[in-house]
Amino acid sequence: MIINHNISAINAHRQLGANQSATQNSLEKLSSGLGINKAGDDAAGLAISEKMRGQIQGLEQAQSNAQDGISLIQTAEGAMNESHAILQRMRELAVQSSNDTNTDTDRAELQKEVDQLANALTDISENTEFNTKNLLNGEFEGTFHVGANEGQNLSVEINDMSASALNVGGVEGASYAIASTAGAGLTNDTTYNVTKLDEGSTVRNNANSADVAVNYALQDDSGDIVAVSADGKDYQTLSASSSKEDLATATQSTDAAYAFADAVVSGSVEVNGSGVANATATATTGVDLADGTYTVVGTEHAAISTGNGLLNDKGDLVATSDDGQDWKSYSDANKTVLTTGTALQTAGAEITVGSGEGLNISTQKSADAAITTIQSAIDTVSAERSKLGAVQNRLDHTINNLGTSAENLTAAESRIRDVDMAKEMMEFTKNNILSQAAQSMLAQAQQMPQGVLQLLQ
Structure with a gap:
């Protein structure tokens, strides 16, 4: 028998310390609800869990981003809904003015409303904003980040929805004169509008009976084309006035031309009493x-x-x-x-x-032509709204997918990070009993050296 080292007590004390540590660890898990409170609990599990948490939080923020994107799209699309209403009214006025039961005075009054409606379209395009970002003036090019990782983006562009961009209103800007070398064939004291022709437009060349490409035209007040040009500088008159629809059958005159010093591709051309033409071109104001x-x-x-x-x-x-x-x-x-x-x-x-002149419905012929122009503008707005609607539907599905992914990742992270309360309660109960038992056995081991006193009596 020895008394310097009570091995039984040391063993019981060691076991008591281990049991108390296990009990404390169980209490920590039970009180926090987490199976991993520190890296020592599960080093690999902690690393995996933190990576998943980054993904989960990224997915949740991406959901918020997508919702903000939908709000922006709804703001733009709602404004274009009013643009549609304005264009439909303009079309109605053009149809009304196309009827010859109207006098010139009547058409002048109709023209006033069309001009104001064109200004309203431009106001909408210039003033529709989301978080101070202008949406409908052609400048918006946005990227919606709709994922948790780099490069998971959706790009959206919104075209210019102003009256001038839709070809139903005047061009805001400056006009200035460009002198020409006069030819013949245009009527004196008359103003002609410069028009951009459809791609692939041609006329018949009278000199060699070959078709030549033309890009720009001069139109009179009736909407008839009286001269055409490929480069905007040399305008050749036609043997007879033509419309856009039958331009391909028109023939260029061989002896009538206006040569401008610079390209005239917008604005108007005014011929004075001496037969000299000046082009009023358009500049961009800042x-x-x-x-x-x-x-x-x-x-x-x-x-x-x-x-x-x-x-x-x-x-x-x-x-x-x-x-x-x-x-x-x-x-x-x-x-x-x-x-x-x-x-x-x-x-x-x-x-x-x-402001340049807007859509013209002051004559029967120009009003009739305006119907097609306005319908084209309506189709343009429809296409833009359809595009934004498709993006909104895509974002709706994206939000649903992000929610599902975040939910599944949360469940996976929970299995790694969260504690099973029932199982851990079992561990706590076991460790608590073992601690009490170890404490009792330590007390018994402390009594064992007392037997040495019997030998010393």
């Missing part, structure tokens, strides 16, 4: 350039050392340009106020800023 007439000036102006400038009707210098094309605000050189397709460097030239 910021801080109010409607009105501006005059081009050169270095004769005291404030201009190089290039050209624009003076308003009060004689104030409002813009300058080094090349005559890109005009900057005089008060803020970082702001572009005007961009022209050709260089405007001739001192004394005038630039008129404002």
